[in-house]
Amino acid sequence: MQVDPTMQPLQFWAFMIFTILKMVLIFSLYMLVVAYTTLAERKVSAWIQDRHGPNRVGPWGLLQVIADGVKNFLKEETMPGQVNKPLFVLAPAIAFCTAMITWAVIPFGAPMPTPWGRVDLIVADLPIGFLYVIGIASLGVYGIVLAGWSSNNKYALLGGLRASAQMVSYEIAMGMSLVCVLLMSGNVSLPAIVAQQQAGNYNVILISIAAFIFLVSAFAETNRVPFDMPEAESELVAGYHAEYSGMKFSMFFIAEYANVLTASAMFVTLFLGGWDIPFTSWDNSSQYSVVRSLATFAMFAAKLYFFVFFFIWIRWTLPRFRYDQLMSLGWKFMLPLALAYIVIVASAVLGLDASGVARTSGAFAAAMGGINLLLVILIFVIIDRGRLISPAYSRLERERVARLRKVTADRAHLVHGEDR
């Protein structure tokens, strides 16, 4: 990030006050956006299915979220008799808090000048950046697992188990895709990653496959369709939150949408240049101004909301995976692909650096983009031919399939009642 030498960082007390201000502002804005994301989900799903969606409360149903909020606060909270009470109460809080605090490290705009110094538009500029996000996202699974276990209900327990297995599997692929980001930026701090992409070489062009892996893993991490195994209604009633009601259920609900927002924000920051406005270098100058901060914030919000829309769009398009397909996709396709891609990206970057191509130049983007295009064609045309999602019998050994076929053929006369 370019630092304006004329603008000093904040002094201690100004820093404390601005941080508290940012926390309050981000939290309230975030809750509002999460609430309206639930409405967006219902509206977009309705439009996709040729319906109208909620339109009774307020103009175009815009006050629906307030009605929902009031309803959830006033609803009776049932406490089932067989639950482990401390964990049953703790679980929604864990899910909710972990979904919330991830936002602390996401930069949402260019630094803003104030009479007291430069204010970075990020709640906490942690040097460990996305490692923090991954760590907190792993903690988020505790909310779901504890909810499933403490409910003392077989469906909830299965939901919790599925969530833990799924998250562990996809976290690895996600972490591996982030290694490619690390190769590009050389830093785990999110503002540094945004700064690396400011010249116009967005990571989505440089490392498209990593972006694809991250996106798919993000769907799995947020338990959204097509990876919503933990709450698969048709199999598990409601999965891990089957026993929850009232505001505790609502907290899981908010956590789900908060996770969607976080995953979108992470994707935007890591692969789409964060708050950088594309096709212009006006926002990259070291001259800070309030207008610039607001414009970049608007850009960030636009990019973010496109991905929230994308999450919703996918949800109302795809059916749910079968559980073994989910696992085999994660372990047999995503993880090897991510590992191989690290090698490819590392060699390409090494080669380009050795031949003296600058990281910010168009030639670098063209070379990386060409490699990615080849890989995308490989995936679309060759790997995506019945190999990506395997049928159930592919888990059996070939001899066993042949034996089963033989048994079926031998017994055909019994089924059809023929003489031999």
Add this chain to the structure above:
Amino acid sequence: MTINVKVMERPVGEASYVRATLKGLALTLKHLVDPHRVTIQYPDEKWDLSPRWRGTHRMLTTEDGKAKCVACGLCPTVCPANCIKLVPGEDEEGNRYPLVFEIDEFRCIFCGYCQEVCPEEAIHLGRHYENAEFQRDKFVYDLERLTAQTHPVSELWDPAHPKGE
């Protein structure tokens, strides 16, 4: 005993996930931007009812506000659901009139025979269907309530023009 397991061959070359996903996304996006909504926003918009729609009953009245019914007893006789209760009365001039005329809307099957059979064109079915109540006994419509209805009455089917209205 072994269980028969039917193992199917899969058309591996044609099966796809990524391409099929993209097709699906294109389809849902098409519906998103160009919806083919068939939903009617019910309390705000309503369907136009057919002139032959058979709904809530209505008793027509003469100019002086009395029911046209002469208590001939044809409608309770013809009623297949047995939902019309009629007690005839007679005034000093010998004119018959209904003392009690009640229709149980719950029992009624809205066949329209009462309207068809009525010689005085007194009892009619109406082009009206919003008759929700909070109590069950409110669904027994008495004479006063039947005459107080104002909705348009349904037209009878004309055998001479089977397809006409």
